[in-house]
Amino acid sequence: MGWLDRIAMEDYKVDDKLTIEAGTAVYINSTGMHYDPKYFPDPYKFDPDRFLPENKDKIVPYSYLPFGEGPRFCIGKRFAFMTVYFGIASILLNYKLRPCPNMPRPSDIKIDYRGILYLPGETLNVEFIPRK
Known part of the structure; x- marks a missing residue:
């Protein structure tokens, strides 16, 4: 999801000019934070190394909220991680992956902004080549 929503249970004073009153819906634009260079340098670059243990101190707390x-x-967080780990391992053990011709580069993929989930707005194809 591109956002998180919560209802304030009690009045919360942010600073001298802003107090969030109890019962107020608060929306957090998590996708916006994930692509904000203030939190993630070069945010459009695919850089999984930014999440390595030695880089953990470089991530501003509560700026990465998948x-x-x-x-x-989310109570399904651990299950989601384990499912993805096993799925990727199974694919990589059994197949070589190659991008299909004329597919967009990751930085050029159009996003579908009409849905609730963060998904591509176009068909993306990859060729699975069985390992021998």
């Missing part, structure tokens, strides 16, 4: 955070984070 599953939310705190007492109401």
